Amino acid sequence: MDLIGRSEELLLLAIWRLQDDAYGVRILESMNRSTGRDWSIGSIYAPLHRLQRKGLVKTTEGAVDPDRGGRPTVLYNLTPKGKQALLDVKAVHDAVWTGIMKLEPS
Amino acid sequence: MTHRPPRLAERILSRCVAPPVREAAMGDVHQMYSHRAKTDGRLVANAWYWRQALRSLPHLLSDSISWTLLMFANYFRVAYRNLLKSKASSLMNVAGMSIAVATAVFVFFFIEAELTRDQFHVGGENIFQVMTEIDRGNGVQLNGPSPIPLAAAMEAGIPQVERAARISYGSATATSNGNSFEEWLWYADPALMEMLSFPMRLGDPTRLREADSIVLSHAMAEKFFGESNPIGSPVTLRFSDEREATFTVVAIAAPFPSKAGFRFNAIVPYSYRDVDVLRWDVRTQATFIQLTNPDHAGVVAAQMESYKALQNAVDEDLPIASFRFVNLYDLATTASNVNGSLAGGSPAAARIVFGVLALFMLLLSCLNYVNIALATATRRLREIAVRKTMGGTRGQIILQFLAENTLVCALSLGVGVLLAFGWFVPGFNAMFAQQGGGVTPADANTATLWIFLGGLLLVTAISSGAYPAFYISRFSPIAIFRGRTTLGGENPLTYTFLTFQFILAFLTMITGVVMTQNAAYQADRDWGYAAEQKIIVPLREAGMYEQLAGAVERLPGVEQIVGAQHNFWSSWTTTTVTDGPDKMGVVRFDVGPGFVDLYELELIAGESFTDGSNTDVDGAVMVNELFVARSGWTPEGAIGQEVRQDSLVLTVSGVVANVQYDDIYSPMEPMIIAQTPDRQFSYMTIQAAAGAAAATNEAVASVWKELMPGREYKAFFQDGVFDRIYLENRNIRSLFSFVAFLALIISCMGLFGLVSQKVIRRKREISIRKVLGASLGSLAGELNRTFFIIIAIASVIAAPLGYFGMTALLGSIFADPMPVGSLGFFISLSIVLGTAFLTIASQFHRIANTNPAVELRGD
Numbered sequence: 001m002d003l004i005g006r007s008e009e010l011l012l013l014a015i016w017r018l019q020d021d022a023y024g025v026r027i028l029e030s031m032n033r034s035t036g037r038d039w040s041i042g043s044i045y046a047p048l049h050r051l052q053r054k055g056l057v058k059t060t061e062g063a064v065d066p067d068r069g070g071r072p073t074v075l076y077n078l079t080p081k082g083k084q085a086l087l088d089v090k091a092v093h094d095a096v097w098t099g100i101m102k103l104e105p106s
Numbered sequence: 107m108t109h110r111p112p113r114l115a116e117r118i119l120s121r122c123v124a125p126p127v128r129e130a131a132m133g134d135v136h137q138m139y140s141h142r143a144k145t146d147g148r149l150v151a152n153a154w155y156w157r158q159a160l161r162s163l164p165h166l167l168s169d170s171i172s173w174t175l176l177m178f179a180n181y182f183r184v185a186y187r188n189l190l191k192s193k194a195s196s197l198m199n200v201a202g203m204s205i206a207v208a209t210a211v212f213v214f215f216f217i218e219a220e221l222t223r224d225q226f227h228v229g230g231e232n233i234f235q236v237m238t239e240i241d242r243g244n245g246v247q248l249n250g251p252s253p254i255p256l257a258a259a260m261e262a263g264i265p266q267v268e269r270a271a272r273i274s275y276g277s278a279t280a281t282s283n284g285n286s287f288e289e290w291l292w293y294a295d296p297a298l299m300e301m302l303s304f305p306m307r308l309g310d311p312t313r314l315r316e317a318d319s320i321v322l323s324h325a326m327a328e329k330f331f332g333e334s335n336p337i338g339s340p341v342t343l344r345f346s347d348e349r350e351a352t353f354t355v356v357a358i359a360a361p362f363p364s365k366a367g368f369r370f371n372a373i374v375p376y377s378y379r380d381v382d383v384l385r386w387d388v389r390t391q392a393t394f395i396q397l398t399n400p401d402h403a404g405v406v407a408a409q410m411e412s413y414k415a416l417q418n419a420v421d422e423d424l425p426i427a428s429f430r431f432v433n434l435y436d437l438a439t440t441a442s443n444v445n446g447s448l449a450g451g452s453p454a455a456a457r458i459v460f461g462v463l464a465l466f467m468l469l470l471s472c473l474n475y476v477n478i479a480l481a482t483a484t485r486r487l488r489e490i491a492v493r494k495t496m497g498g499t500r501g502q503i504i505l506q507f508l509a510e511n512t513l514v515c516a517l518s519l520g521v522g523v524l525l526a527f528g529w530f531v532p533g534f535n536a537m538f539a540q541q542g543g544g545v546t547p548a549d550a551n552t553a554t555l556w557i558f559l560g561g562l563l564l565v566t567a568i569s570s571g572a573y574p575a576f577y578i579s580r581f582s583p584i585a586i587f588r589g590r591t592t593l594g595g596e597n598p599l600t601y602t603f604l605t606f607q608f609i610l611a612f613l614t615m616i617t618g619v620v621m622t623q624n625a626a627y628q629a630d631r632d633w634g635y636a637a638e639q640k641i642i643v644p645l646r647e648a649g650m651y652e653q654l655a656g657a658v659e660r661l662p663g664v665e666q667i668v669g670a671q672h673n674f675w676s677s678w679t680t681t682t683v684t685d686g687p688d689k690m691g692v693v694r695f696d697v698g699p700g701f702v703d704l705y706e707l708e709l710i711a712g713e714s715f716t717d718g719s720n721t722d723v724d725g726a727v728m729v730n731e732l733f734v735a736r737s738g739w740t741p742e743g744a745i746g747q748e749v750r751q752d753s754l755v756l757t758v759s760g761v762v763a764n765v766q767y768d769d770i771y772s773p774m775e776p777m778i779i780a781q782t783p784d785r786q787f788s789y790m791t792i793q794a795a796a797g798a799a800a801a802t803n804e805a806v807a808s809v810w811k812e813l814m815p816g817r818e819y820k821a822f823f824q825d826g827v828f829d830r831i832y833l834e835n836r837n838i839r840s841l842f843s844f845v846a847f848l849a850l851i852i853s854c855m856g857l858f859g860l861v862s863q864k865v866i867r868r869k870r871e872i873s874i875r876k877v878l879g880a881s882l883g884s885l886a887g888e889l890n891r892t893f894f895i896i897i898a899i900a901s902v903i904a905a906p907l908g909y910f911g912m913t914a915l916l917g918s919i920f921a922d923p924m925p926v927g928s929l930g931f932f933i934s935l936s937i938v939l940g941t942a943f944l945t946i947a948s949q950f951h952r953i954a955n956t957n958p959a960v961e962l963r964g965d
Contacts (some may be wrong), residue, residue: 042122042166045127045131045166067137
């Protein structure tokens with residue numbers, strides 16, 4: 001089982017959360033909201049491209065938007081492989097977080 | 107209203123995003139920018155955009171780089187599969203290209219070594235050899251030797267000269283550690299050891315300053331002392347004037363670097379040379395000066411007038427026209443133009459010829475690649491069309507083709523380097539290393555080598571791959587699918603390339619054939635004297651001739667002995683004679699009575715020396731035909747003519763045919779033969795009875811041992827001196843024949859590729875013609891007419907080029923070059939035509955043997 005990286009996990013989750021609205025701007029906003037950090041466009045697209053190459057996400061082109069400089073909206077969806085990757089990570093998380101002593105800030 | 111993001115930031119960002127996510131990412135930033143511009147205003151939005159761009163750069167760049175690498179890996183993976191798919195043409199390409207690369211790599215080693223000779227001497231840019239230019243009537247000659255007082259005078263009189271040192275050749279019988287050999291040596295000023303930096307194994311060479319010190323070469327130290335450390339050991343030298351002195355070994359050189367243009371055997375202080383060091387008419391082999399700054403050479407040259415005057419006042423015979431400074435690093439490349447050069451080195455012609463041949467081979471193999479790529483492109487038209495309709499850009503197709511071609515070139519580079527190291531270099535060294543012409547790849551400058559190999563890859567990849575890639579990627583998919591596009595053999599450029607290839611093949615073949623003819627010509631040449639059964643004994647001391655003559659004469663098998671000061675091939679005097687105002691450079695041989703008859707010099711006019719004639723007294727000399735021709739006389743008219751040599755008046759008493767007294771590479775000069783019966787000879791010629799040469803030589807050796815105990819016997823056979831020339835000639839011939847053979851193979855591979863592609867393309871047409879009753883002959887003629895026209899055109903163009911090229915090449919190597927005749931051209935033509943015909947016939951054989959029904963059944 002190949003585990004995906006942390007930023008990849010966050011991206012996949014954001015895409016899944018957004019469902020039919022998962023394009024770059026929304027993904028970026030969702031990431032910023034959930035992590036409380038300011039993600040740059042590059043820090044989103046470098047892992048996105050990696051996920052695309054690994055076959056965990058696929059893209060569909062939407063309508064051309066004048067607000068986007070005449071470019072189409074590119075929507076991201078999880079592939080079955082992508083869903084499986086998330087489930088794998090979740091299983092690992094659940095496994096490693098259970099049965100440990102209660103963790104509190106010291 | 108929408109705003110445009112800042113241009114520059116947008117362009118930077120766009121450049122850095124990997125192409126597959128470019129549209130998406132740029133769209134997203136643009137959208138966020140527009141939103142911000144509406145709510146917060148344009149300035150804030152611009153600042154935000156810039157911040158986004160800059161913060162994104164590291165992420166995007168690393169992504170782009172890994173993506174690009176991946177793409178390239180992908181191109182090469184596909185390229186590899188394509189190469190495997192068409193094994194025959196890939197194999198042909200790699201084979202041809204690697205032969206060319208091997209040639210180029212070999213030639214690189216050769217030329218690199220020639221151009222970097224002596225660079226291990228540190229600070230050589232400040233060191234110059236002072237040479238003299240002498241006007242010999244028929245041209246200015248550059249001479250290595252210089253007046254003996256010059257070094258000291260320049261060091262004292264010219265402030266820019268930091269040091270000066272002389273080298274002179276000598277020989278002595280060396281005795282040490284129970285061994286005794288005849289050794290050649292250098293007399294050298296101790297300052298020389300501070301100017302040059304030969305690598306040393308033991309000791310300190312600057313200790314040559316000490317009296318009675320000697321520096322030995324690695325070879326000589328090993329010969330006398332084996333592996334033990336000889337520093338401090340005594341070596342006794344007995345010079346030719348019977349002086350004896352004992353020296354202390356102060357330094358042992360390491361084995362000489364292969365790039366050493368000049369080497370020594372042993373060095374003793376110059377003071378041991380028994381000569382008047384203040385005489386300007388006495389020469390030393392070489393004078394080196396070390397300047398404080400190489401830019402001062404001009405300033406120093408301007409101060410040479412007084413030395414010239416000093417020299418010319420005492421030596422009217424060979425007045426110096428000017429002094430010339432040759433830099434230490436340029437000695438080897440100048441050597442072939444220097445009379446009496448200290449350094450050795452091949453002439454520029456050798457570098458040029460080798461370079462041109464390597465270039466030819468590379469061109470041949472690159473053109474092969476282009477031709478085969480174009481010819482096989484038809485098969486890939488569908489692939490190209492599909493790629494284009496699937497959205498592949500032209501750039502991607504070009505990259506794909508370039509990747510395939512780079513793969514072929516890289517593979518060839520590897521195989522070629524292996525070939526060069528494993529075959530060409532050892533083969534060349536086996537032929538030429540003994541003459542000091544070997545190639546040592548290990549000593550080549552590594553950085554230069556890598557740059558060269560990288561450059562070679564780049565040049566071969568671009569010159570072979572660029573055109574096919576751009577040409578093939580041009581076609582529109584619609585035309586291809588409709589079957590409108592035809593490619594390959596019908597391309598006029600292919601024919602031009604093939605013509606050019608065959609011109610090159612003809613040229614190299616002509617070189618090989620003419621060189622073979624020349625080897626036979628040089629071997630058959632008349633040397634102008636009888637060399638057979640003659641043992642030559644060099645005599646190193648005055649009086650030796652008298653000592654030996656009596657005993658040797660009584661030996662069985664000895665027919666006659668004569669003495670001479672000089673020897674054809676090894677020794678003569680270079681001088682100038684004047685006839686009124688005219689000057690002429692000549693060589694002078696001083697011989698004893700009986701010499702002219704024993705060597706069977708052919709008398710053209712006049713008569714030989716009379717008994718007891720003595721040139722020093724009666725001035726009678728014999729001259730050769732060249733002397734007569736240069737003086738503008740007829741042989742008969744020459745008899746009784748007078749010329750002056752310095753203060754001597756010489757009268758021509760006889761004219762002999764020209765004698766090849768020097769090797770066949772040096773131009774022959776007018777010759778004077780003088781007779782001196784004073785018996786102070788340097789060479790004894792022993793004429794042995796037929797079949798008894800070897801036995802007589804042994805008998806003479808034992809007499810020598812008896813009379814000169816402890817002196818080495820170093821006799822040689824006069825006809826043995828030709829062996830070296832024959833061997834060299836045979837080697838030169840083998841070398842050029844080999845290159846011609848390689849070039850022919852490469853061009854025929856190209857031809858084979860083209861013909862076979864043509865046959866494949868026209869399989870159906872040929873089958874239909876056969877069914878309809880076309881004869882094999884008419885088919886062959888129809889298919890191959892173009893190829894034969896190409897070969898005919900190539901031969902017509904190559905013949906005159908080859909004629910002028912070969913005449914120039916032979917003229918630059920040999921003093922008396924073979925006239926280039928038509929026979930060589932016919933032979934070359936037949937070889938190339940024959941091979942081309944066989945190549946085509948092998949393909950035609952396929953046509954003849956296929957059943958047209960099988961071919962046509964498929965439809």
